[in-house]
Amino acid sequence: MFSKRLIPSCLLAVMALTSFSSAATEVENEIALQMYTLRNVGSAKDQFEMAHKAGFKNIEIVGTHDLSAGKMKALLTSNDLHITSAHVQLSALENQYQQTVDFNKAVGNNTLIVPWIKPEDRPDNQQGWIKYAQRLNALGARLRKDGMQLGYHNHNFEMKKYDGVTALEIIMDHSSKDNLKLEMDAAWVSRGGQDPVRFLKQYSGRIYAIHAKDNAGIGVRDDEMNFAPLGEGLLDWNSILPAAKASGVKWFIIEHDAPKDPWQIITTSHNNLRADLTKLAR
Template sequence: MYTLRDQGSLEEQFAMAQRAGFHAVELVGTHDVDSYELNRLLNEYDLDAMAAHVQLEALRNDLQTVITFNKAVDNDVIIMPWLPAEERPDSARGWRELGQELDQIGQTLRRNGMTLAYHNHDFEMKKFHGKTALEWIISASHARNLKIELDAAWVSRGGQDPAQFIKKLRHRLFSIHVKDNSGIGTHDDERNFTVVGDGIMAWDEVLPAAERAHARWFVVEHDQPADAEAIITKANQYLKDHLRR
């Protein structure tokens, strides 16, 4: 739903997702509505909530509210989507400590029948003592308490090979964010992102690697789409045509 955040009302966004052929969506917080209204709209447009992005501040300071709201909309996966620049560790120790904190939050969620996952950008691909920041997070947490939602395009922008990186996520990979990099000089008005299959990434390697790693979801996303409905419609069809299962 982050892709559709600027597309009119929440109801218009859900209608667009339905027209594009989707049956599940990844929520962004509460969408500024109560659980009753969110349930009403999900039911109206025949959509399930497969996960919700929730910021670290809410997970640290208001976890019970997060749990209560998401249980009310029948969602059991919480994904931490972003670290502001001022909160990003600058050492292996700092990333390990973040991993330990997320492990504790994930343990609490697991005891409430829920799952915690972490969504990356490019800055988690920076290496400290030979390991990326994301690997330090993983090494400091347990697979039962913290899963990964891998944004393949950001992995590539961070200088890593997404297909190869997926091999490091055994028992960890919950989902893949699916968008493509277009390269500098094209789609400049869209932050140089494009629809999956139209860019420079090797999806013929990434998608099979994700399937082998038992990714449960392939989530269509675009950070700044010029034509959001066209992009999500085309991406949905691409995945239907290229996923083996």
């Protein structure tokens, strides 16, 4: 005979399972995939289909992927994908401003991220970085008038200090919090000898997204630029993720710069990130 005493425990188990499932669904709306990771996977159609197959609901695009706005919208719709943001070179933003804004609005995106500075264009002193910050700030103000948000994505070279202050801090401190957000790449911050958690605390409320990838040790994944799937490398995600949540980070964007097996990289990172964020959400 079924014991009545088992009913409460069964209900608790069901409630716990439901709560876990709800949390997992909720965190999926915080996870995205940077499509640069899949740049060597066939056509744009193949890449968008792989993102969908891997369970992603959100993606960060790179430029236009050589697609018209209409064709990209069709791929987004057929793969049930939403754009969180787009990486767009500063030169394109400045020299093809209206074209860039129009394309992104047409595909449903309102956040543009400056992803990279060519070595020959990088400032080499504090005043140079201040001028660069002012340049970004002016562009961000213009974009805001057009209903768009500008962000900046770091690598390791912004961790270099000038008179005791990193270039990234110079950029952030000489621009408006409204005109420029930060998309912090935790792996590159660490490679530059800085602590991602410090930046998350220092610029709380201003870090729009984290690029969620991991660093491997020297001699490990040398043929993949020593990057690893999130949770399988050297970074302390048990500290980074709670700090990111406390800082108000909106998106956790999975990326890998040189994956030998893109499917394995994105699915492993996705599973690990979803599990970690789900634990925080419970």
